[in-house]
Amino acid sequence: MAPSEDQLACVIPGGFTVLSLRFSEDETHALHQMCVKEHRVRSESNTDRPLDRTLFVLNVPPYCTQRVLTDVFSRFGSIQSVELSDKPGASESSDSDLSKYFRATRRQCFRVAYIVFSSESGVRAAKRHPQSVPLTVSTAERPVRTGVSKWIQQYSESLVNASALQGAVDQFMTNFDRRKTEEAERLKKEAEQQQEDEEGWVKVTKAKARPHSETANQRTLQKEDKKKQRKELLNFYSWQHRNTQKEHIAELRKKFEEDKQRIAILRAQRKFRPF
Template sequence: MVARRKKRAARDCEAGFPSPPGYSAIPIKFSEKQHTCHYLYVREHRVREGTKSSWPQKRTLFILNVPPYCTEECLSRLLSPCGAVQAVELQEKPDLAESPKQPASKFFHPQPIPGFQVAYVVFQKPGGVAAALALKHPLLVSTESHPVKTGIHSQYREWISNYTDAVPDPEALRLEVDTFMEAYDKKIAEEEAKAEEEEGVPDEEGWVKVTRRGRRPVLPRTEAASLRVLERERRKRARKELLNFYAWQHRETKMEYLAQLRKKFEEDKQRIELMRAQRKFRPY
């Protein structure tokens, strides 16, 4: 029974598989151990007349139903017997010729969605597209000379690659920082030289630019001057302290102050009366 299924699968791969209208089917196998075939649906990339496309005409092959394990390197290797491959690009969905292609951001790198994709393969000569459309024999994705890792092995490789990219090289980082600082110092020196040249020279409206360079250089403080400044700051803070924080303290202080004023007023009255009595005229 198993041998019969293997023969039927091999016969189906050789006989071909029905493809959508306008497409040709290319059978592929992941490895020699696989008996069933997966089919890539290919056609020549064309656009409407008068519409611009980023892909060269008559040299670009459009591919549908590309499995996740089939990378750009795999497609280039599988189709290289048809002709020299110039470029390969995998996408989640086909390009729309009417809409402009969005530029890739250098700050945000969205994670690709795993699944079946479409591909654009550009050959150096138009004959490569015709040879690819005529392929009928199954192509092997993973071979002994070019093994393709899938499953947990590919996940490990991706994790290791992400970790390696996240850890910067100390020497490269130091070189980048030194280069940046040299450029920054050079820029500051140019700005200072330009400011010195422009200082004191009136512009078209007669205004003169004044910079901080015209000020007298500040001498460094001595220890005695620093101590005087600290003592002055301490006195200033002491004056700002709240002597009467609570309301009842403030009320008592005010009452004491009024009592002192009344006492002083009475004393002043007595002193004035005494002075008047002493100044009274006495002829004898």
């Protein structure tokens, strides 16, 4: 038996399928529409969005978090990951390297989502879902808080445990001091390796084994070239200074000999009067 017209998916220009969304099961008229299609941007270098298993979702309301979208779209298949963004395009820079106590507040606006299913069947099922069957956000099994209860929850989550924060700060400072010590030791060893004595001799020490990778070798060669250029420049200035001193001494000696000859001639002519 063929499906009725109301049970067919609503496909609009651009290849998007329209899905209806309601906040709770009690709401029957206040529906929200989201547009979904298979993610097919081949020029994108993001490996977290596989082409055959990623669903691109437009017009995601502000109350839909990653957890809510996972619960709503899990009816179509197992979900691997959900990514929310303010606008389509490359994935936004992640702040995972920052402390959990410092998180930027997201703007409350309609966003886009990239939902990655475990298999291709999840994307196909979402694209075939009829618009007349709305998806429910808040149910008795997975309620979504709104209003005052939501604000109370957000305020409670924003409070920071003082002892936990102090522990995180102490751990950060310990790691920072360790990195500073290691950096100072490394600079000291490099200075000892490149130290010259008064006669210009360089102390040679056995270098540590370097990692055999192309990037590491390239960095090492660039560093050695810079040291060689700096050393050649220092040697050039030293040689120029020594040459200038030699020429000055030779000129003084020449002038001294000329003065001696002039004094001898004046004495011979009886015209030398030193006082």
